[in-house]
Amino acid sequence: MQVWKFGGTSVGKPERMKSIRNLVTADAGKKVVVLSALSGSTNALLSIGESLMRANKEEATLKIDELLAHYEQFVHALFASEEGLKSGKTIVANEFNFIRSLANLNHYNQKHDKQMVAQGEIMSTQLFTAYMKEQGESVALISALDFMRIDVDGEPELAVIAEKLKEVVDKQADKQILVTQGFICRNPRNEIDNLKRGGSDYSASLIGGALEAEEIQIWTDIDGMHNNDPRVVKRTFPVRELLFEEAAELAYFGAKILHPSTITPAKLKGVPVRLKNTMDPEAPGTVITSKISNQVEIKAIAAKDNITAIYIHSMRMLNAYGFLRRVFDVFEKHKTPVDMITTSEVSVAMTIDNSERLDAISADLKQFAELEEHDRNQSIICIVGNFLADKAGIAIRILEAVKHIPIRMISYGASEHNISLLVDSKHKNEALEALNENLFDFDQP
Numbered sequence: 001m002q003v004w005k006f007g008g009t010s011v012g013k014p015e016r017m018k019s020i021r022n023l024v025t026a027d028a029g030k031k032v033v034v035l036s037a038l039s040g041s042t043n044a045l046l047s048i049g050e051s052l053m054r055a056n057k058e059e060a061t062l063k064i065d066e067l068l069a070h071y072e073q074f075v076h077a078l079f080a081s082e083e084g085l086k087s088g089k090t091i092v093a094n095e096f097n098f099i100r101s102l103a104n105l106n107h108y109n110q111k112h113d114k115q116m117v118a119q120g121e122i123m124s125t126q127l128f129t130a131y132m133k134e135q136g137e138s139v140a141l142i143s144a145l146d147f148m149r150i151d152v153d154g155e156p157e158l159a160v161i162a163e164k165l166k167e168v169v170d171k172q173a174d175k176q177i178l179v180t181q182g183f184i185c186r187n188p189r190n191e192i193d194n195l196k197r198g199g200s201d202y203s204a205s206l207i208g209g210a211l212e213a214e215e216i217q218i219w220t221d222i223d224g225m226h227n228n229d230p231r232v233v234k235r236t237f238p239v240r241e242l243l244f245e246e247a248a249e250l251a252y253f254g255a256k257i258l259h260p261s262t263i264t265p266a267k268l269k270g271v272p273v274r275l276k277n278t279m280d281p282e283a284p285g286t287v288i289t290s291k292i293s294n295q296v297e298i299k300a301i302a303a304k305d306n307i308t309a310i311y312i313h314s315m316r317m318l319n320a321y322g323f324l325r326r327v328f329d330v331f332e333k334h335k336t337p338v339d340m341i342t343t344s345e346v347s348v349a350m351t352i353d354n355s356e357r358l359d360a361i362s363a364d365l366k367q368f369a370e371l372e373e374h375d376r377n378q379s380i381i382c383i384v385g386n387f388l389a390d391k392a393g394i395a396i397r398i399l400e401a402v403k404h405i406p407i408r409m410i411s412y413g414a415s416e417h418n419i420s421l422l423v424d425s426k427h428k429n430e431a432l433e434a435l436n437e438n439l440f441d442f443d444q445p
């Protein structure tokens with residue numbers, strides 16, 4: 001069994017959906033096919049929800065009409081037969097009736113908003129399954145809402161997912177292709193919820209881990225993980241092989257090609273993850289495993305924005321017993337993960353990417369420490385590779401490349417795979433470009 005996930009751009013046009021059928025059927029093995037919403041749909045649904053949150057039904061209705069027109073065109077171009085077209089039209093009509101019923105509620109709330117945004121994946125998977133059936137393929141739709149669960153902290157419940165998924169899959173043993181939704185899940189209140197933006201990658205990995213699949217393939221619009229952010233940096237190239245640890249660092253620290261948590265479930269079960277390009281299926285892409293042949297020192301760079309740096313001074317001595325524990329207790333209490341940390345004798349600096357609870361965190365820290373003003377709008381630049389502890393010269397190469405840019409923090413030595421720098425976001429693009437030009441050998445990518 002393999003798990004193949006197709007992102008928004010890979011299903012966003014009728015001809016792309018048709019080519020996905022060719023891809024998944026060209027290869028004989030059984031597959032779970034995980035789909036995102038058609039590109040633009042999740043944003044459109046969130047925008048409808050946002051109008052409804054402001055109780056602006058008129059605006060929401062206009063947006064719903066516009067989205068409906070898009071889906072109507074889509075089904076006309078997708079199906080070949082009268083019967084197929086009828087099934088597509090029924091799917092769209094039913095889901096848009098539901099969307100309109102949400103829009104007509106008197107008190108539209110967060111719970112309804114989660115139902116709203118789920119419609120993107122619910123429609124894409126129904127349409128693809130109907131199209132596959134029209135084409136005579138052996139296919140069944142399995143609902144992610146029947147197996148994908150998160151706990152109160154929004155974390156996936158691995159054991160529950162594995163148990164429920166196996167039940168669902170066993171019932172469809174005679175089918176070659178099982179289609180399911182990425183992104184959506186149920187929470188402990190049994191309500192519809194989701195795995196956050198870009199979460200379909202995470203769904204695919206959770207499913208691949210739960211089924212102990214042969215391989216998880218993430219199909220997107222680029223030929224694998226590039227050595228740097230192709231949206232920012234001019235000259236980038238695909239990295240052919242990555243270790244789980246390296247890919248996890250890159251995803252966590254901002255490589256948008258993967259949801260930040262994607263690698264964990266695959267790594268846990270040792271399932272290889274392959275990144276492939278729907279627009280160029282022959283391209284080798286990137287393979288992510290626990291063992292690689294290519295021992296390049298510096299592999300790739302990623303950057304994560306919206307970081308806040310917090311500077312904490314001990315009123316006595318930092319190394320007094322228990323000071324750091326008290327600091328971490330505060331972050332734990334507010335369920336806020338810390339990304340980077342550096343210490344001196346009397347101070348500690350740390351970064352967070354979720355500043356929702358920042359005021360409460362600051363108030364608690366002030367009970368026993370002095371705080372400097374926080375630095376907002378910072379970016380973590382994460383350089384990933386094989387930085388074995390006894391190797392000399394890597395730090396100097398990195399710092400030399402960015403010597404013209406003010407560096408707020410440096411994190412080195414915690415992992416053999418990651419060196420991180422904190423810079424003001426206004427310097428991020430320049431830093432990424434400078435690192436790119438200085439750290440990679442473009443003659444031998």
Ligand code: ADP
Pocket residue numbers: 006007008009010036198219220221222224225226227228229230231254255256257258302
């Ligand atoms: P999908 O809709 O298939 O999930 P995404 O837009 O989420 O696709 O992810 C693919 C995009 O990620 C690429 O088009 C690219 O612009 C962006 N990206 C950012 N960093 C990287 C990187 N290091 N390597 C490859 N793509 C990256």
Ligand code: ASP
Pocket residue numbers: 007008036037042043120182183196197198199200201
């Ligand atoms: N459709 C969701 C999003 O746009 C999930 C995904 O595409 O991975 O965030």
Ligand code: MG
Pocket residue numbers: 007198201256257258259
């Ligand atoms: Mg994505």
